[in-house]
Amino acid sequence: xxxxADPATTRAPAAGTTEKPSDSYVQSFARxxxxxxxxxxxxxxxxxxxxxxxxxxxxxxARRILLTLVGLGYVQNDGRLFRLTPKILxxxxxxxTSMPFWNxxxxxxxxxxxxxxxxxxxxxxxxxxxxxxxxxxxxKIMTINLSIGSRLPAYCSSMGRVLLSGLDDAELxxxxxxxxxxxxxxxxxxDIDQLKRLVADIRSRGWxxxxxxxxxxxxxxxxxxxxxxxxxxxALNISGQxxxxxxxxxxxxxxxxxxxxxxxxxAMVSLRT
Amino acid sequence: xxxxADPATTRAPAAGTTEKPSDSYVQSFARxxxxxxxxxxxxxxxxxxxxxxxxxxxxxxARRILLTLVGLGYVQNDGRLFRLTPKILxxxxxxxTSMPFWNxxxxxxxxxxxxxxxxxxxxxxxxxxxxxxxxxxxxKIMTINLSIGSRLPAYCSSMGRVLLSGLDDAELxxxxxxxxxxxxxxxxxxDIDQLKRLVADIRSRGWxxxxxxxxxxxxxxxxxxxxxxxxxxxALNISGQxxxxxxxxxxxxxxxxxxxxxxxxxAMVSLRT
Numbered sequence: 001x002x003x004x005a006d007p008a009t010t011r012a013p014a015a016g017t018t019e020k021p022s023d024s025y026v027q028s029f030a031r032x033x034x035x036x037x038x039x040x041x042x043x044x045x046x047x048x049x050x051x052x053x054x055x056x057x058x059x060x061x062a063r064r065i066l067l068t069l070v071g072l073g074y075v076q077n078d079g080r081l082f083r084l085t086p087k088i089l090x091x092x093x094x095x096x097t098s099m100p101f102w103n104x105x106x107x108x109x110x111x112x113x114x115x116x117x118x119x120x121x122x123x124x125x126x127x128x129x130x131x132x133x134x135x136x137x138x139x140k141i142m143t144i145n146l147s148i149g150s151r152l153p154a155y156c157s158s159m160g161r162v163l164l165s166g167l168d169d170a171e172l173x174x175x176x177x178x179x180x181x182x183x184x185x186x187x188x189x190x191d192i193d194q195l196k197r198l199v200a201d202i203r204s205r206g207w208x209x210x211x212x213x214x215x216x217x218x219x220x221x222x223x224x225x226x227x228x229x230x231x232x233x234x235a236l237n238i239s240g241q242x243x244x245x246x247x248x249x250x251x252x253x254x255x256x257x258x259x260x261x262x263x264x265x266x267a268m269v270s271l272r273t
Numbered sequence: 274x275x276x277x278a279d280p281a282t283t284r285a286p287a288a289g290t291t292e293k294p295s296d297s298y299v300q301s302f303a304r305x306x307x308x309x310x311x312x313x314x315x316x317x318x319x320x321x322x323x324x325x326x327x328x329x330x331x332x333x334x335a336r337r338i339l340l341t342l343v344g345l346g347y348v349q350n351d352g353r354l355f356r357l358t359p360k361i362l363x364x365x366x367x368x369x370t371s372m373p374f375w376n377x378x379x380x381x382x383x384x385x386x387x388x389x390x391x392x393x394x395x396x397x398x399x400x401x402x403x404x405x406x407x408x409x410x411x412x413k414i415m416t417i418n419l420s421i422g423s424r425l426p427a428y429c430s431s432m433g434r435v436l437l438s439g440l441d442d443a444e445l446x447x448x449x450x451x452x453x454x455x456x457x458x459x460x461x462x463x464d465i466d467q468l469k470r471l472v473a474d475i476r477s478r479g480w481x482x483x484x485x486x487x488x489x490x491x492x493x494x495x496x497x498x499x500x501x502x503x504x505x506x507x508a509l510n511i512s513g514q515x516x517x518x519x520x521x522x523x524x525x526x527x528x529x530x531x532x533x534x535x536x537x538x539x540a541m542v543s544l545r546t
Contacts, residue, residue: 028301028302029301029302029305029341029342029345030345032302032305033345033364036364036367037363037364037367039367039368039371040367040370040371041370041371041375041376043371044371044372044373045371068302069302072302072303072306073400083371084367084368084371085368085399086368086397086399086404086406087399087404088364088365088367088368089365089368089369089404089406089421089422090310090422091306091309091310091361091364091365092361092362092364092365092366092421092422093365093420093421093422093423094309094310094312094313094357094361095312095357095358095359095361095362096362096420096422097313097314098312098313098314098316098317098318098356098357099317100317102314103314106410106420110410124359126346126358126359126360127346131359131360131362133359133362136410137379137383137409147366147369148362148365148366148369148421149362149363149365149366149369150366
């Protein structure tokens with residue numbers, strides 16, 4: 001595809017200039033990304049045929065994209081097998097370092113985790129899901145296995161509800177309508193009107209608690225991180241185990257340090273932005 | 274651009290079939306990635322003009338790619354400004370979870386960090402650099418600010434030298450020749466022959482120490498993580514401050530638990546792969 005406005009390609013005349021450029025851009029970029037996402041814990045090294053199947057491409061199409069990714073250094077090929085390279089992390093790193101609380105939040109989270117002896121995380125909203133962007137695990141045998149980049153549904157997590165409380169009513173409605181509201185435990189609230197009331201409470205109160213709605217035994221408390229203009233840009237939480245700390249005990253002991261830490265990070269964000 | 278072999282595009286006849294497909298694929302993919310990488314801590318939100326400048330594209334070219342990235346959900350546009358979205362992390366997450374020690378290494382690292390009261394990291398080699406893929410920070414006021422995805426030169430870091438010790442002589446030579454060998458402190462070894470001797474020592478001894486060659490005051494110890502076939506696939510380290518723990522003290526106290534942890538992770542990798 002040629003880009004008439006782009007000096008890098010005008011030297012080599014090529015067909016395709018009559019085609020809508022954005023369509024083919026979207027297509028080739030989306031396909032490249034689908035090949036990257038075909039790799040995971042269960043499939044770290046794959047053959048061309050396996051990658052074609054996983055990404056829904058023809059063998060010829062998958063081969064072309066794999067050669068591109070190899071050329072750019074994002075994939076390596078040892079004989080039959082293809083693998084991702086660590087260069088992939090540069091892309092996520094660009095995102096992480098572009099967050100306004102990057103480098104500021106972690107020391108505050110470490111102090112918070114140390115004072116309550118539980119794990120702390122920060123997440124942001126992406127559609128109907130929350131995405132973990134920072135995490136400080138507690139020093140315990142039984143920790144929750146959630147790392148940077150992992151996702152949970154917003155409607156039934158404490159950070160998710162804090163992030164939903166930052167939306168206006170129309171957006172909140174859209175996200176809840178688009179959510180796959182499943183009873184993940186017998187406590188999970190899945191009724192849209194009830195969820196809206198819970199989110200309204202969180203909006204006025206300034207924090208959320210999750211008492212085993214996501215998973216049996218899992219309790220958590222979350223508070224918003226705000227921009228200088230008061231917009232909710234992220235959520236900070238403390239997660240714990242119901243058999244160690246009851247929901248009420250969590251509020252009594254962990255809410256003051258959580259709110260203090262969230263306020264501190266918000267203040268630092270305001271100073272920076 | 275049309276891909277004759279790909280059923281998704283054969284329905285819409287388009288020009289461009291005579292062009293070499295891999296060139297335009299590489300080009301559009303590489304440009305999309307250069308736009309993603311134009312964002313960082315100093316430039317989290319940018320205008321079209323700024324992004325075009327940072328990525329070396331024309332305004333028209335940058336606009337086309339930004340619209341693609343917005344369409345795919347990797348960039349958001351609030352009025353004049355463009356920002357990355359957390360969806361970017363999915364790509365790095367695909368890489369992290371495809372590592373053979375994913376989910377296995379972190380508990381071992383946490384126990385190690387807790388026993389020595391210092392930070393632990395795992396990194397892999399990418400060209401002349403090491404890339405951090407896992408990190409467990411110590412609970413201290415003064416911790417080293419290195420997160421997943423961050424990079425350091427291999428030739429002057431303890432993990433880097435461990436990773437270099439896993440290369441054969443020809444590869445080692447290539448990497449050292451391609452490295453920008455700078456004296457980062459007055460202790461940094463920058464002579465290629467001397468570096469080769471140090472790497473050979475590490476190969477036979479099975480661990481590396483860095484005594485303030487990367488940064489004044491920074492000491493570290495590293496050991497290899499090996500695949501079932503004995504190949505060095507990653508390095509595990511403990512980093513510390515010279516004013517708290519001397520290099521010799523580090524070897525005396527930290528080497529045994531480091532080697533034990535690296536052996537444990539290697540054994541788990543062997544069982545899985």
